[in-house]
Amino acid sequence: MTLYPPPSFQDGLTPSLLYATRQTVSSQKVHRSIHRHDGIVELLFVYQGEGTYIVDGYSYSIRPGDLLLYNQGDLHEVSSASEHEIGTFCFGISGLSLNGLTPGQMTTPENGFVRPAGARHAEIHALCKLIYEHMEQNTAHAHEIANRLLPALVLLSLDFPADERSGQQQADLILSNRIRQYIAVHFAEPLTLAGLGSLLHVSPYYLAHVFKRITGFSPIQYMIRCRIGEAQNLLITTDYSAAQIAAMVGYNGAGHFNAIFTKTVGLPPIRYRREYLARMQGRRGQ
Template identity: 40%
Template sequence: MNLFDVNKQLSCVFKNGTLPTMLYMTKQNNDGKKTARPLHHHDSITEFVFVYKGTGMYRINNQTYPLSEGDIALYNQNDLHEVLSEGESEIGTYAVGITNLFLNDMPQNHFVAPGKPYVRKGGAMSPYILATCEQIFQLNFEQEQGKAISQLLCSSLIAIISQLDHFSYANLSDSKEDQFVLDILTFINSNFTEPISIGILAERFHCSQSHISHKFKKVTGHSPIDYITQRRIGMAQNLLISTDLTATDIATRVGYDNTNYFSTIFSKVVGKTPINYREDYLKSMRGLRKQI
C-alpha cells in the first residue's frame, strides 16, 4: 500500500514543506464608492489580489497590466504597486498579505521571478479561487480553529496561483527616453519624503523643467509632482493602517510640514480624510491591524 507523504508533496511547492503565514485578507466591495490606494510598498509582505468583479489597471514598478474578473495580481516584497479602478465603480478584489513565503527556486516573500509578469489568469480555477477567498475572509475572524483553517486554505491558493499561466504585460523599454525617465523615478523613489520640485529635478538631470515634465508624463502618465504626491499618500496610508501615529506625525514623515495641507491632499487623492480612512480600515478588519 502506498502511503501519501504530505510533507513530500508540500515540498514540491514550498521549500522544505514550510507553509507561509497569512497576515491579513481585505475585501474591496464593488459598490461604486472608490477609495484610492496610490503607489506603495511593504517591507516584509508579499501579496496576491484576486479580481472578483469589475475592471481596472495594475501598476507595479514600471509595468502596467489590464485587470478583469478572474485575474490575479501579484507582487514581491518592496515592489511599488497600485490597483486602479476603471470608470466610476470600484473594482472588486480580495487582497491577501503573506509573509514567510518560501516558494521553490524563489527568494523569500517573492511570487514573481525576475523578468516574469505580475498578473496571471484564474481561468477554470477562478470559481474555486473566489469560493476559497470568501471562506478565508469569513474564517479569519472566527476563533483559533477558524484562523488555522484559513491559513491552510491560503496555502492551497498559493500553490494553485504559483502554477497558473502567465499573462502579457507592458513595461518601460530600453530606449534612451525611457531610461531617462527611469533615472528620474529612481531618484524620486529614494527621496520623495524630502522637498523635491521641478526645478530641483531639472538641475539634477541637467535639462529644462518643461523637458522633465513632458518626458516624465509621456512615459508614466503622471507629472513628476503628481507622482511624488502618489508616493507620499501611499506611504501615509501604510502608516495609518499599521501604526497609532497621529495625522501630524504622519504628515511630517511623508514630507508635509502643514497637517491641514496634508489632510487636504490626502482627501483629494483618497476620497476620505486620514482619520476616516484609518477608521474605515479598522472597521473592515474588525480591529485587526496587520499591515506592515
Template identity: 35%
Template structure:
C-alpha cells in the first residue's frame, strides 16, 4: 500500500471564507447546441464553462474569443456573454452557475478580476479531470444529492484555481473603446424601442460609423445585437421564472407575442414554450 499525505493545511479555493451556493449544472452535446443559449448576463451568478468539443467563438463583454476543447471560460456576474453555437458550428460544453460568492478583494459574485482574461486553455489531462468532475456533479444533482453536489463544487473551484494559475490565456481579438460604448448603451436600453438613428444621436456619431464599428468588432449589426440581448434575456426568464410567455415577451421589448415567438424560434431553433420545457431538468 502506498499512502499519500497532505503537505499543508487546507486553504479554501480563491480564499473563500463562506460556502458558495450552487445554482445549476448543465451538460450540452454538439447536437443540442443547435439550440444556442443567446446573449445574456446574470445579476447575481457566476458561470464556469468548460468546452468539451467542437469549435465556436464566444463573445464576453463584447470581445470575441475562440472556443474549442479544453477552453475554460469564467463569466462574472453582470458580464454579458454570447455563445453563438448552431448547426454550422456545434460545440459541446459542461457548465455550472453559482452565487453567494465572496472572493476577497473582488465585488460580490465575481470569481476573477474585471480586467482578467475570461478564458484559459487547459491541457488534455487537465480537461479530462475537470470533465469527469462536471459529469459526477451533474449526476449528483439529477439524483437529488444537493449536499454532495456542493462538496463537488469546492473540488471544481480548487482545480479551476490551480489550472488558471498555469494555463495559457485563450485566443482573443483586440477590443475597441467605442464598441464598448455601443455595447453598454444596448445593454442598458435593449428592452426599449429605439432606432439606429436614435442610438447614433445618443452616442454622437453617424449611423454608418456606429453600424460599421459594431459589426467589425462584435460580428453583429447594432440591431442584431439588440435582438440577441432580447432573446437571451427571454431565455433567462424562461429558465429561472414561471412568468407567462406573453409577460416575458413584454419585459424584453415585444408588444406583439406572435412577433416575439417568431424571433425567438428563428434565433434558438424552437418556440419559447418548447425551450422552457426541454432546457430544465425536472426531478
C-alpha cells in the first residue's frame, strides 16, 4: 500500500474564509445551474438530505456526512433529490495553497472530489456549525476566530479518503468532460455541434450521442445551463440590469434571456436576485 504524506499548507500559510452559508432542508429547492468561482475554493459539508454533485464533469451521488471539494475555477453543481434544498454548510476560501498541489487546488480527480466523514460525521458537523455561527456574528473578533478554525476544517476534510464513488473514469466520460470544459469557457459565444466536433476531432453525431448519454443534456442544453449559471452569479454579486447580464452571457435580447432564465430556474431574473438577497439579508455571497 502506498503511503501519502498528510495534507499541509505551503510555507505554513493558512487560507482565509470569505463567506459561510447554510442551506436548510426546510427551504424550497431553487435549482442553481452549473457555475464556477474564479479565485475562490469552496468546501461543503452535507449534514442532511441526498442528491447529486457534479464537479469538473465528474458526477457523485451525495448523502449526509459527505464533504464536497471544489477547486478554484471548477464547474460545479449540487442538486437535491427532493423538492427541498439539501442541508449544507458552504465555505468560500481564498489563499489556499497545499503542498503538492497548485494554488487554489484542494484535490485531483484521482483523489476524489467527495470525502465521506464516516464515524466523524458529528465532529465535522459541530466544527462547521461553530465556524458558520462565528461568521454570522459579523464582528472582527468573531471572524478572526472563524479564520483560526478554518485550517483545521480544511486539513480534516482532506484527511478523509475517497470511497468507491471516485472510481476510474472511462474514455467516453473523458470526452464528455472535455466538451464540458470547452463549453464552460466559450458559452457566451455561438456554439455549434459541427464546431465542437472539429475542435475535439470527433464526429458531431458521436459527440452529441456520448454527451447526452453521460450527462442527460445535449451540448446546446448544457451551454444554456452554463449561461444561466453565470447569470445567477452576476445577479447575486453585481448590480447589472437583466439586459446587461443577458448580453454578457450571450443573449441578444433581454426578452429571450428572461424566458430561458425563468424556465431553467423557476423565477424571473430580478425576482431571483431579490429573493436571494432577502435570504442573505442584503449581503453579496457565493
